[in-house]
Amino acid sequence: MLGNFCYANPTRLYFGEGSLKYLPEELAQYGENVLLVYGGGSIKKNGIYDQVLAALKASGKRVVEDAGVMPNPTVQKLYEGCEKVRQNHIDLILAVGGGSVCDYAKAVSVSAYCSEDPWEKYYLRMEDVDNEIVPVGCVLTMVGTGSEMNGGAVITNPDSKLKIGHVFGDDVFPKFSILDPVFTYTLPRHQMVAGFFDIMSHILEQYFSGTDDNTSDYIAEGLLRSLIHSSRIAAEDPQNYEARSNIMWIATWALNTLIAKGKSTDWMVHMIGQSIGAYTDATHGMTLSAVSMAYYRHILPYGLPKFYRYAVQVWGVDPQAKSEEQVAAEGLERMEAYMRQLGLVMDITALGVTEEMLDGIADGTFIMDGGYKVLDRDEVVAILKESM
Amino acid sequence: MLGNFCYANPTRLYFGEGSLKYLPEELAQYGENVLLVYGGGSIKKNGIYDQVLAALKASGKRVVEDAGVMPNPTVQKLYEGCEKVRQNHIDLILAVGGGSVCDYAKAVSVSAYCSEDPWEKYYLRMEDVDNEIVPVGCVLTMVGTGSEMNGGAVITNPDSKLKIGHVFGDDVFPKFSILDPVFTYTLPRHQMVAGFFDIMSHILEQYFSGTDDNTSDYIAEGLLRSLIHSSRIAAEDPQNYEARSNIMWIATWALNTLIAKGKSTDWMVHMIGQSIGAYTDATHGMTLSAVSMAYYRHILPYGLPKFYRYAVQVWGVDPQAKSEEQVAAEGLERMEAYMRQLGLVMDITALGVTEEMLDGIADGTFIMDGGYKVLDRDEVVAILKESM
Structure with missing residues (x-):
């Protein structure tokens, strides 16, 4: 609603x-x-x-x-x-x-x-x-x-x-x-793909909430499908105008309030990522990519139907003869494969995070509600450890 | 692009x-x-x-x-x-x-x-x-x-x-x-569903153009899927707030310039429908529904890949073991079945159009370019006859 x-x-x-x-x-x-x-x-x-x-x-x-x-x-x-x-x-x-x-x-x-x-x-x-x-x-x-x-x-x-x-x-x-x-053509590849994932994270963090039927989620799925398609092209050919122009437009609509309408959001990937950023000065998009898979696998059980829908509508997973859990998990596997293909940073160790920083990063993480699971501090630490 | x-x-x-x-x-x-x-x-x-x-x-x-x-x-x-x-x-x-x-x-x-x-x-x-x-x-x-x-x-x-x-x-x-x-609850059913099709027509008339890869088309597909889903619910249960609120929001984004960005458009369904409206004073959305199937079947050969994509992404047609033409045609069949299920007017005779009016309606139809086929006057007449 x-x-x-x-x-x-x-x-x-x-x-x-x-x-x-x-x-x-x-x-x-x-x-x-x-x-x-x-x-x-x-x-x-x-x-x-x-x-x-x-x-x-x-x-x-x-x-x-x-x-x-x-x-x-x-x-x-x-x-x-x-x-x-x-x-x-x-x-x-x-x-x-x-x-x-x-x-x-x-x-x-x-x-x-x-x-x-x-x-x-x-x-x-x-x-x-x-x-x-x-x-x-x-x-x-x-x-x-x-x-x-x-x-x-x-x-x-x-x-x-x-x-x-x-x-x-x-x-x-x-x-x-x-x-x-x-x-945007002269941007180094590392920063370019970090930006692509920042866009994806903006869309996903507004998408993964609610059990209602909301047009905003359909628009988000359209933006995600276009982003995945164009970012794969741009990663191979950074001067492809068609791909780069689509991505530039998607980035604007991913975070200009439209797809948040009628939704609640907790922005937990950004909250954890920002805290990592305060400790490491790592590229913003890479702080998000490095914790995303651990985060989404952690909250999947609390929002299973939405993760199922995400797998089918965004990643094209064929749901036939599979359980809801299998379909949802397969969606995240495809997402992870896509991220690795782009060359995103997939663990926080590579960002310079050490074991000693974890408590500080967890303390600096603002915990919000509005998503499928209100995290507690222990869960933030667990997600960080899983991301090392 | x-x-x-x-x-x-x-x-x-x-x-x-x-x-x-x-x-x-x-x-x-x-x-x-x-x-x-x-x-x-x-x-x-x-x-x-x-x-x-x-x-x-x-x-x-x-x-x-x-x-x-x-x-x-x-x-x-x-x-x-x-x-x-x-x-x-x-x-x-x-x-x-x-x-x-x-x-x-x-x-x-x-x-x-x-x-x-x-x-x-x-x-x-x-x-x-x-x-x-x-x-x-x-x-x-x-x-x-x-x-x-x-x-x-x-x-x-x-x-x-x-x-x-x-x-x-x-x-x-x-x-x-x-x-x-x-x-919007007290609106008579006839006008309600006419409005639903007006929305669909707005989206489709911006969607069916171009051979490039454009984020606007992905957003349009999201809006269409949400509209089809919610309008089916609202047709059965007009006071379903979730469905009616989604439809109200889709209507706004269907024609507020967003999904036209980077696109060309000819608005030919509206051009023909408006000319019918000047002759019959029929409900606007019904002038669109009554000519749409004939129009889209007429232009399908000129925009086959987009009609294929429409069938798969919007109507969920399974493309396996079918020709591109078969998939595209099946998409339009599903669209027609949906329209009949809603109770839309499917021919212009039911709107009061007579054989004698056809020349006048064709003369009053502004012919634009920007879509898959620039129509000539004979084609407008043919579409009108096909719609009787």
């Missing part, structure tokens, strides 16, 4: 090769002071930086740079970005990069004019935004997080080893995002 | 039983003069009118009524609505009804301040809107058209027997729509 909800998604998307040409008409809607946010500088090597800067200059903008956003943006970096926004009376934050850069931009947008410590207010206490929000636009160069069309922003505090995501309301969604699949 | 596009969908949706309670907070954002648009008065019998009027009064609005919107809103009615908007300095047009009422409200919203004849400018010449647009909100009481979250508005000119839909841009989308599945 579809529960009650509000749907509002105000982000304007420009999609396709060459879509950066729409940046000037968006820039024209904002004041002259632009904070240009990016990461480690790969956009300078692949030429995207030059293209964006040319558009900014041609639009008469005064550009303040905020470079060096790290894969897991820190609270210290957040404070620095807020200071830059205030000192320069920033009218628009333009994020050029992947999910970390977009997340960081949104975190700065809500935090710059927060009258108290934004980490305390928006992350530890998860309060609603009640201060001025600086508008954000994105030029996406890496797919996976869906950050280009949602209100989420994950920030990490290295001191307390906490990596926390806050899902803000629709006024924190980017005002516009530019999605050119060609901009 | 996903072609280039812009996606912008600014409508805010309130979904679920009791969601009319959000109307006052939306009303607070507009001035005091509200044009209350509705149809033949069924909302007075089922109590929705009283609930809406109470919310309007409590919000301090001055209400101007514009009742009697017919199933195929006429250009004459459009002129009258425009006059009411101008005379009363309307700040918000509130449509309470189904697709015809919402379409009419949007047509009035773009036409009221048009400096020339809006039928000429926006329908015959299909020009872009360059005048003031009066904001529209919707309270939906019948599902099918998707009008609650798109910029489309179909208007009929009975004198010239032309029924034309113009798809306006995102600034003509309703600002908000309230979707309570319970509001």
